[in-house]
Amino acid sequence: MVKIVDGIEQKNRGGKMKELLQQAKKELEKSYDHPDSTNLDRSIEILQQALESDGDKGTMIEDVITSLTQAKNAKVQLQQAGDVSSSAAFGQAFNALEQAIESYE
Numbered sequence: 001m002v003k004i005v006d007g008i009e010q011k012n013r014g015g016k017m018k019e020l021l022q023q024a025k026k027e028l029e030k031s032y033d034h035p036d037s038t039n040l041d042r043s044i045e046i047l048q049q050a051l052e053s054d055g056d057k058g059t060m061i062e063d064v065i066t067s068l069t070q071a072k073n074a075k076v077q078l079q080q081a082g083d084v085s086s087s088a089a090f091g092q093a094f095n096a097l098e099q100a101i102e103s104y105e
Contacts, residue, residue: 018104025097032090035079040072067093
């Protein structure tokens with residue numbers, strides 16, 4: 001019986017993390033389409049807190065946080081020039097989020 005409860009608890013934590021990742025993905029998309037309208041700092045902060053409280057799949061979540069940070073740093077470049085390197089940072093963050101979301105399915 002304990003194993004069933006542990007499994008349900010793990011599923012609930014995984015569902016919460018999946019929701020956080022999906023929200024971060026929406027924020028990333030908004031940030032790419034409208035670089036001046038949204039701030040990725042909040043998504044990064046929320047994922048860092050979730051990682052600290054539930055370290056499941058920690059390396060993957062750390063990679064997502066790193067990718068989001070790189071996209072955040074590329075926002076200025078995207079606003080000013082819209083060049084390939086800034087778009088690539090957003091693409092990498094998007095892919096990292098997609099993979100992380102899929103891992104919780």
